[in-house]
Amino acid sequence: MTDTAAAPQPSRAGRNLPAAIGVGVALAVLIIGSVFAYRPAFGIGVVGLAGAYGAFELATALRTAGLQAPRWPLLIGGATIITVAYLWGSAAGAAGLAGTTAVILLWTRAGGADRWLRDAAAGVLVAAYVPFLASFAAILTAPPDGPRRVTSFIATVAFSDIGGYAVGVLSGGKHKMAPRISPGKSWEGFAGSVVTCVGVGTLLLTQLVHVRWWQGVLFGLAMAVCAVVGDLAESAIKRDIGVKDMGRLLPGHGGILDRLDSLLVAAPVAWMLLSAYKPPL
Numbered sequence: 001m002t003d004t005a006a007a008p009q010p011s012r013a014g015r016n017l018p019a020a021i022g023v024g025v026a027l028a029v030l031i032i033g034s035v036f037a038y039r040p041a042f043g044i045g046v047v048g049l050a051g052a053y054g055a056f057e058l059a060t061a062l063r064t065a066g067l068q069a070p071r072w073p074l075l076i077g078g079a080t081i082i083t084v085a086y087l088w089g090s091a092a093g094a095a096g097l098a099g100t101t102a103v104i105l106l107w108t109r110a111g112g113a114d115r116w117l118r119d120a121a122a123g124v125l126v127a128a129y130v131p132f133l134a135s136f137a138a139i140l141t142a143p144p145d146g147p148r149r150v151t152s153f154i155a156t157v158a159f160s161d162i163g164g165y166a167v168g169v170l171s172g173g174k175h176k177m178a179p180r181i182s183p184g185k186s187w188e189g190f191a192g193s194v195v196t197c198v199g200v201g202t203l204l205l206t207q208l209v210h211v212r213w214w215q216g217v218l219f220g221l222a223m224a225v226c227a228v229v230g231d232l233a234e235s236a237i238k239r240d241i242g243v244k245d246m247g248r249l250l251p252g253h254g255g256i257l258d259r260l261d262s263l264l265v266a267a268p269v270a271w272m273l274l275s276a277y278k279p280p281l
Contacts, residue, residue, distance in 0.1 A: 057256055081093055164190060168188055202217050
């Protein structure tokens, strides 16, 4: 057998599908196991590590475009933002972002005035985009019913990807949504994401969070839109700096940020809706 025949065959999406499925299952077990076993293990541990490393990963990727976002302040500041948000809520997370911004401004200023504005702006963008948005997933975890809220949120967004991929592939994805940003995204796939999110969101929210069915429908619609916006936002960044993936940590997926993209934009919206539906005790 030749080397070509033995090599793992990518899916139509250009990924090693068996590896992607295996990593996806492992991540699901990690999330469900940690959030139900001990809430801080997920809110501070899993979300904190993912958000901090995602910030470090994006800062590293930006260096291919000549932007020197400070990686270590982002790694430490990202973990801090998520930790204080879990412990004391969204206002504390915003304060953590403000403190991280101050450190970034001082750190990049020490590198010289000629590139201070570019590097500082890149650092602040990373801090706001990755750990600050991720902190809302940690906040969702904090109430007594936090595991059910987080499970509903993550599962609904995950099924957005699954439904969009399945319908997009089966339909051929003829009507492209944003061909210059993400050629694989189609309106057919988006329709699949909406239908799947509405179904999963309604089922999970009515059964786990105990809200009304129409609130589940609105939640599913919001998660479908946010997931696609998040995916397109990360794709736009990757195209701008000329990389295919943000990293190589997760076989079949790319980097941590390549898995967080849909969740990041959706997290604050999920927190806002669930808090309005059923204020945390």
